[in-house]
Amino acid sequence: MIVNELYAGVEMGGTxxxxxxxSGPDDVRAVERLPTRSYxxxxxxxxxxxxxxxxxxxxxxxxxxxxxxxxxLRAQSDTYGFVTxxxxxxxxxxxxxxxxxxxxxxxxxxxxxxxxxxxxxxRWGAAVGLSDFxxxxxGTGIGVGTVVGGKTVFGMNHTELGHIxxxxxxxxxxxxxxxxxxxxxxxxxxxxxxxxxxxxxxxxLANDHPVWDCVAHDLGQLLHIMVLTTAxxxxxxxxxxxxxxxxxxxxxxxxxxxxxxxxxxxxxxxxGIAQYIVPPGLGTMSGxxxxxxxxxxxxxxxxxxxxxxxxxxxx
Amino acid sequence: MIVNELYAGVEMGGTxxxxxxxSGPDDVRAVERLPTRSYxxxxxxxxxxxxxxxxxxxxxxxxxxxxxxxxxLRAQSDTYGFVTxxxxxxxxxxxxxxxxxxxxxxxxxxxxxxxxxxxxxxRWGAAVGLSDFxxxxxGTGIGVGTVVGGKTVFGMNHTELGHIxxxxxxxxxxxxxxxxxxxxxxxxxxxxxxxxxxxxxxxxLANDHPVWDCVAHDLGQLLHIMVLTTAxxxxxxxxxxxxxxxxxxxxxxxxxxxxxxxxxxxxxxxxGIAQYIVPPGLGTMSGxxxxxxxxxxxxxxxxxxxxxxxxxxxx
Numbered sequence: 304m305i306v307n308e309l310y311a312g313v314e315m316g317g318t319x320x321x322x323x324x325x326s327g328p329d330d331v332r333a334v335e336r337l338p339t340r341s342y343x344x345x346x347x348x349x350x351x352x353x354x355x356x357x358x359x360x361x362x363x364x365x366x367x368x369x370x371x372x373x374x375x376l377r378a379q380s381d382t383y384g385f386v387t388x389x390x391x392x393x394x395x396x397x398x399x400x401x402x403x404x405x406x407x408x409x410x411x412x413x414x415x416x417x418x419x420x421x422x423x424x425x426r427w428g429a430a431v432g433l434s435d436f437x438x439x440x441x442g443t444g445i446g447v448g449t450v451v452g453g454k455t456v457f458g459m460n461h462t463e464l465g466h467i468x469x470x471x472x473x474x475x476x477x478x479x480x481x482x483x484x485x486x487x488x489x490x491x492x493x494x495x496x497x498x499x500x501x502x503x504x505x506x507x508l509a510n511d512h513p514v515w516d517c518v519a520h521d522l523g524q525l526l527h528i529m530v531l532t533t534a535x536x537x538x539x540x541x542x543x544x545x546x547x548x549x550x551x552x553x554x555x556x557x558x559x560x561x562x563x564x565x566x567x568x569x570x571x572x573x574x575g576i577a578q579y580i581v582p583p584g585l586g587t588m589s590g591x592x593x594x595x596x597x598x599x600x601x602x603x604x605x606x607x608x609x610x611x612x613x614x615x616x617x618x
Numbered sequence: 619m620i621v622n623e624l625y626a627g628v629e630m631g632g633t634x635x636x637x638x639x640x641s642g643p644d645d646v647r648a649v650e651r652l653p654t655r656s657y658x659x660x661x662x663x664x665x666x667x668x669x670x671x672x673x674x675x676x677x678x679x680x681x682x683x684x685x686x687x688x689x690x691l692r693a694q695s696d697t698y699g700f701v702t703x704x705x706x707x708x709x710x711x712x713x714x715x716x717x718x719x720x721x722x723x724x725x726x727x728x729x730x731x732x733x734x735x736x737x738x739x740x741r742w743g744a745a746v747g748l749s750d751f752x753x754x755x756x757g758t759g760i761g762v763g764t765v766v767g768g769k770t771v772f773g774m775n776h777t778e779l780g781h782i783x784x785x786x787x788x789x790x791x792x793x794x795x796x797x798x799x800x801x802x803x804x805x806x807x808x809x810x811x812x813x814x815x816x817x818x819x820x821x822x823l824a825n826d827h828p829v830w831d832c833v834a835h836d837l838g839q840l841l842h843i844m845v846l847t848t849a850x851x852x853x854x855x856x857x858x859x860x861x862x863x864x865x866x867x868x869x870x871x872x873x874x875x876x877x878x879x880x881x882x883x884x885x886x887x888x889x890g891i892a893q894y895i896v897p898p899g900l901g902t903m904s905g906x907x908x909x910x911x912x913x914x915x916x917x918x919x920x921x922x923x924x925x926x927x928x929x930x931x932x933x
Contacts, residue, residue, distance in 0.1 A: 373881065373882065373883070375883070387883050388880065388881055388882075388883050434773070435771075435772070435773030435774070436773075449847070449848075451766045451767065451771055451773065451848075452766065452767060452769055452771075452772075454767055456750075456847075456849065457750070457767075457849065458749070458750030458751075458766065458848055458849035458850050458851050459750070459845075459849045459850065459851050459882075459884055459886055460849050460882065460884060461849065462846060462847055462848065463881070463882065464846055464847055466846055466881055467842065467843045467846050467847070468784065468785035468839060468842060468843075469783065469784070469785060470784060470786065470801070471786070483879045483880075483881040484877075484879060484881065524783060527782065527783060528782045528783075528843060529847070530774075531777060531778045531779055531781055531782050532764070532771075532777055532782070532843070532844070532847045532848065533764075533771055533773055533777065533847065533848065534771065534772065534773035534775050534776065534777050535773050535774065536773050536774050562783065562799075564798045565798075566688065566703055566778070566781055566798040566799065567688065567774075567775065567778065568688070568690070568702050569774055569775060571774055
């Protein structure tokens, strides 16, 4: 009998965190939710849960943290593992990954929440077998995890598509709410932006509220840009706004087709568009399972690293 | 003595084609330019040059074509190797790669002009040692070749960043000239768009003509999106407009910094921005050398493919 290795993950969101213990979607041992409070209090809460799980379950191999951003993921940076220029009060320039690594003396995988979710979809969800795809979340913020050639995109640092500026819908004069950019996609179409537009929370708005015309347009523009910048084979739309307002899927599909105007000739963007823009296969578990996927990867990287010196000695 | 293998490449542009014979930037044996005319006439001209080079120089290992797009690069497609939905008269849905392959019975590497140029910069130019970078051309059209993790991005098909829609500059009411999208980046800031805005060709405009404020803004928006979607470690700006109007470099750098508003904390985007947005290291030879790089890759793929059956037999 093969006993599964045990990992712990934390999906750190703007309003809540989800801690998960297990080895994959078919072996989830525990899930605990907590509100995202101040930096120190939230980290203490998370550490308490992991500490308890470690006492109760024996060996945990590695941790994974899939976090709201922006993050410093540059391996050589002095502030690697930090949440950096966030507008979230009290969280700016705060160490997450290294603090957990020191506390538990375990490898810690650390990436954006959306990169984690994209990895989980690729490993266990609706992107199995695909090499190029993207996971979009529309909730407290807007984020996109992009997989190119089987790996999450990472250049100078991680990507941040929620903060791209887009062509505005004709007549839409909403100034946007992003503290950095005003009317970037997140400033125009995230949950809080929708609430600022409509005066009531996104979840309480009827399907036919005029604000959805703007949101569908703005998400359609985000997708237009995604199709032309990384050409994903499929796009997953998740997060609180989309899961509560499923009518947005067909609206966004239409906006994308209209905007691309048959410039890209692909069945995915015409007859096949309903299979091109879809909900995540792991549903609301994409995020927490993303953290678990990061933990597995951190364990594997660590195991491979540990193997290298022995090889060197024998040469 | 190692004798360099010989390759032929064609950079196929909207107004002219450049044919090149050689093995790399230090071994260019011949370069010939011809105007891009009708599909059939242009292909005949190209075939004539390659045929002559083959007679004169002996064995050519492979061909590379770096072409204006959009192209069908999907390996399984019936129209692989075609120029597809171009607005260029007489070129829509026309076979390029397979025609040359049949004619010369040689492996043909085929990709977008900008992907070719990006590959050449990575192999021989100013991107040597970088894994993530992008090559932007601003000329007859606007195109971007993006390298992620050492490879050009390819998902559902190739990328087409010239046709993304962007946030418009306040007060800029120019409708744009793209036949598909009107005011996409290409429709707003390509050479013909600049001429349509100003009434005279881009090359004849003074540095302080007000149209450059719009062009710098629009290219700054393109770069804002590139930084957040693939986070290149460096961006090369080439093409006719940029090489004639070098004042645009600092203007675009400023627009990018202003637009990102310190959301991404990276020295590349602040003190280091003059080294972040730079001319291509291979100058105007990025394009033709890109075609040569595609030829080399096609030869290598073919050699590796040829090796596979023998391996299978021995098992």
